[in-house]
Amino acid sequence: MVHVNAFISPPKIWAKQSSDRIHRTNPCESFHSNFNSNFYHQHPHIFKIIEILKLFQYLQYSTKQINQYDYTFEKRNGSRVTEKALRSALALRI
Numbered sequence: 001m002v003h004v005n006a007f008i009s010p011p012k013i014w015a016k017q018s019s020d021r022i023h024r025t026n027p028c029e030s031f032h033s034n035f036n037s038n039f040y041h042q043h044p045h046i047f048k049i050i051e052i053l054k055l056f057q058y059l060q061y062s063t064k065q066i067n068q069y070d071y072t073f074e075k076r077n078g079s080r081v082t083e084k085a086l087r088s089a090l091a092l093r094i
Helices: 027-036 046-068 083-093
Strands: none
Touching: 027 046
């Protein structure tokens, strides 16, 4: 029997809950769920697939750029803007 600590990447790293999807325990499952939710046909057109992949790439790049800087986003009333709200704003810009 192999002990869990013998693995290079222990389960506490790869089986942790993703920050953007509460119901998914694996980032790959989260991506797959989000990706599939963008298609309405079982066999979508290749241009639709490419468009969705570009959208995912843009959102990942934008999120990485936002996370790279330590900005504090505040509304006029002093309340802070959450990461979820920032992602929604990025999605609307596309």
